[in-house]
Amino acid sequence: MIQKILIANRGEIAIRVMRTCREMGIKSVAVYSDADRSSMHVRYADEAYHIGPSPSNESYLVVDKIIEVAKKCGADAIHPGYGFLSENATFSDRCKKEGIEFIGPDSHAINTMGDKITARKNMIAAGVPVVPGTTEPILDEKKAIKYIQKIGLPVMIKASAGGGGKGMRLVKEEKEIINAIRGARSEALNAFGNDAVYIEKYIDSPHHIEFQILADKHGNTIHLFERECSVQRRHQKVVEETPSPLMTSKVRDEMGKHAVMAAKAVNYYGAGTIEFIMGDDLKYYFLEMNTRLQVEHPITESVVGVDLVRQQINIANGFDLSLKQENLSQKGHAIECRIYAEDPNNNFMPSPGVIEHFSEPLGLGIRHDGYVYSGYEIPIFYDPMISKLIVWGETREEAIDRMRSALFNYKITGIKTSIKFLERIMNTPDFVKGKYNTHFIQDNEDFLLPPKASKTECIEMAMVTAFINYLDKLEKISLHSTSEKGINLWKDYGRKKNVSRL
């Protein structure tokens, strides 16, 4: 039985994992870089150890340091969170070698799913639909042209080792093919040290839909339904919801089965996510597998009523899955908004800095996974996501209303955040109607831009507040300098009414 878990991560996900550890009576161990001594995950843990300088490649990404801490403090397991070392096959192997349980899959599953061409081949073999395209790296440009003529334009040229939009080219016309292949290969070589690229049919107006799966070490695999993640900006998810407004129960069942088949094909164990791309016609194709906990896992927890981190720990303990597919169902609707320290009015420029004032919405159906506090300085070295706001409602409409109201009541000052941008998403008709795909943000720029005209009264109240605050500040200074401490000259002001103008 796992007694002590080292969390090889920081920020909200480290705290989220520690919370479940605490509930299960498991000790949690934090690791931290120079920039994170005052971070909440250090304060929240039972133990905390320093692992190096602020840049993550000198701390959170250094396998040796993390293993060293785990051995020193006697941790019997490591939870990698998401990002950092969570999909690092070497790290998974190293943990195994050191006799430490890695809370995630083995290196075989990570490697197979990490390389896109290998993953495609495996999925085809397992009977999971993949986007029509090649299963081998493109070597001969002429063959490529022929193949593209067969499956029809438009197509995507994609790097096999790819990620983050790098090494990708959309080809709409035949004359672009050669340049696109050459461009993608050279970019892939630069970015990943591997110039293997392949061809996929391009799915127009695509929806990004993913399935949560859980598998134990004894071959039991289940899915916990879908998450709709089509609200994206630059391939980054911004808002996620479940159930998907697009989904039918027939397609859901079928996709769930395919998701389970995909996981079984690599003997997967732990929590994982099968990402699909789906057309408006509800035809869907395997896109990739994330072999870790997702940022957006809480919406699944909300509608299915399961603590996924607890499940991960139970699986790592070697237990049988306690959940049975036939007993699982979705209840109500959940939405997650990712809140970033960035300025949506200035091209989403990151906005690190000191949190002045912080107050979060409370009440029915509101969940909040964050890590910042008043007075905390957000470091410049890591991801700008500062918290996730998750709401649950009986219906999709109620969930949207609740999210809108919760965002409205979420106050962070001192830094710029994406809160107002998210509020505008909740008010965009296409989102409200549930009619959107991955082009949503670019298609709705007009709605998502900050409003130009404000109510005059509201503006004037803002001016009055600044005015009064400034006068009070001046008064304090002048009182201080004349040593009339404790006496408030202003108190009598109303009675005197001797207003002098400049």
Added chain:
Amino acid sequence: MIQKILIANRGEIAIRVMRTCREMGIKSVAVYSDADRSSMHVRYADEAYHIGPSPSNESYLVVDKIIEVAKKCGADAIHPGYGFLSENATFSDRCKKEGIEFIGPDSHAINTMGDKITARKNMIAAGVPVVPGTTEPILDEKKAIKYIQKIGLPVMIKASAGGGGKGMRLVKEEKEIINAIRGARSEALNAFGNDAVYIEKYIDSPHHIEFQILADKHGNTIHLFERECSVQRRHQKVVEETPSPLMTSKVRDEMGKHAVMAAKAVNYYGAGTIEFIMGDDLKYYFLEMNTRLQVEHPITESVVGVDLVRQQINIANGFDLSLKQENLSQKGHAIECRIYAEDPNNNFMPSPGVIEHFSEPLGLGIRHDGYVYSGYEIPIFYDPMISKLIVWGETREEAIDRMRSALFNYKITGIKTSIKFLERIMNTPDFVKGKYNTHFIQDNEDFLLPPKASKTECIEMAMVTAFINYLDKLEKISLHSTSEKGINLWKDYGRKKNVSRL
């Protein structure tokens, strides 16, 4: 359709109601006394109006003032919350007369259920089990003795108009009967201006179990299962949970039907609660009906997945109930802890004052209904409850673990609170096993008293912290007085090591 609701209340319940209003696009109007100008419900509302001095009998209880505000601001409905005017039949009638929708039942239901003897008679007529006892006020002391001999000791003598434990006497021996009747009558006369008392069989080791009901204005009535409220101190609920660890599904069905019958017997509409008393043998009896929203309503919302305030508003709008009994079920387990500004180490003395630092637990399964903030001064005029912490878990065990962990992470400084006391309840074996009745707190005093011995190291860390803080304070003063601003003399201290002792 209701467009604007005046909330005739303050504190957490006012904010909780406003939250649903905001989600439904309904304007909310706050009223406030002198003490509440800076209270959160005033800040949270769309509009706010002053209604008088701080004592509630000069503000929140003054019907005329509240009606005046409602008419002035054009509110078409009033939500009374709980306490204050929520069970005041005159207020319900007055709203009707003024053409304002009272979000609660009519005066007939309030009056019938408000008088205990009348309620008992109605319940007997409706076929709802009541505690064996008299249905008429006791006039003849001899008849009373005979009656008591018939049903057997022990019995309770209770004031018909009673509440809050006043006008109640437990009789264990025959010789105490006369004195008990006379005592209860005189106390009831003093407290309620009405000396009617009646006799009830005393249920030993009783459990307090209540059923949530909802009824529309068209005769549709449903129940939303039970809440277990046996953890009480001085007849005040401290912790509530649902499902009850005592309940079986057979008894639940039967009690639910009786709860619906009870509500129908008074043509009830709105949200209400039927309180039952239950013996260890699972025999249960109607105790009373609360004709309003309960403090503990969130635990029902958590396991049934329904927003009860939204239901109340829909019912007030004259809509048909959208929920059907056969579609309702309980999912998982929920617990509520009421957090009071009081000192559990000093006989639960109230502890009003200024909140210095306030941070609440977040994450999966945590709901928080509160109204205080850092810097807020809790007024002395009102109830000392400052917030409610509600957790949900897949199982009772998970919910207890989560509550324990959440209480642990709940920090309020500046005032004393009951948080540590609640944490000890979560650790008490009888509670953990689910084996408790209304005597729980007195039966477990040993567990619930503050721990005597602390780990030495923890004490020494506390001392070191105070020590360092004090030294820093001294240093700041001395720096200030010697004008060496900006230079930290301490920085070099470690290198010099010229420690001088006193």
Added chain:
Amino acid sequence: MNKTLDIKIGDRIATLELISRRSNIVEVKVDDNMYTLDMLEVEKGAYSILKEGVSYNLELLQKTNTKEYEVHTHNETFDIEIIDAESKYLMNRGVISDDDGGNTISSPMPGKIIKVMVQIGDQVKEGTTVIIVEAMKMQSEYKVKTDRVIADILVKEGDAIDGNQPLIIVE
């Protein structure tokens, strides 16, 4: 400045000595126990301590008297008093002693005077309730502990009072 102080917590008085301090690394001796701590004030009054990896979170609340603290740890709350030279001197001379509040009746909590049960000059018996104070819907009765004469009444019914404010003087 003095780097050694006595600190009182419950019945224990410990001597704390600051041995060294370099940025957030503090070496400190508590009686005979030596600690090397990584100690940081993360929020105003909130400290994070790492002691060989073990994480402590402490929140300090300063009382009205700058030498008294309430310290919140994970599980508990401690009252802590700094005993400096001045108080030591006074304690040795016996000037500071436990004040039993013998001559004044006061309420530890702020509230409102509901009823004054006595008048100046009244002779009251041990256990007599002299005043009733209400705060937050809870009434508390204050009694005299021995037979007393009411010397002065400093408040009247309806007054709002602070915690520990003298209400009635007895002889």
Added chain:
Amino acid sequence: MNKTLDIKIGDRIATLELISRRSNIVEVKVDDNMYTLDMLEVEKGAYSILKEGVSYNLELLQKTNTKEYEVHTHNETFDIEIIDAESKYLMNRGVISDDDGGNTISSPMPGKIIKVMVQIGDQVKEGTTVIIVEAMKMQSEYKVKTDRVIADILVKEGDAIDGNQPLIIVE
């Protein structure tokens, strides 16, 4: 002390005049609009305003310059500048003008210098990237807007920088 001030918000400059103030009741004129407000600072920098019952919540964030505020209302954020006598004088004299940052290259956000692409004395063409700054996993390239000569380089690769700190001086 002066009770009339000009305040700039976006393109608008309004004249605010405090007419009276008795505890939290404030009478104030904004250009020609007269307001009577119940105004209370409920938390540091957080104000509750009741205007004939309508409830406004505003949070002020003071910028480095004490005359500049960021004001958060329910729905929006405004940048507000207090124009006092001194700045008025300077504005009238034309001393304060929009600084187009013509001679310095700086980043509006704090971050780390990833790469300095030029050397002192370099002649660079319009649109040339001169420096790359990274914050929070996002890299930004800073370019010159017209043909320039690099006069000075104030930072080196790996340096941590503040927002708006001058990085490179151009001629």
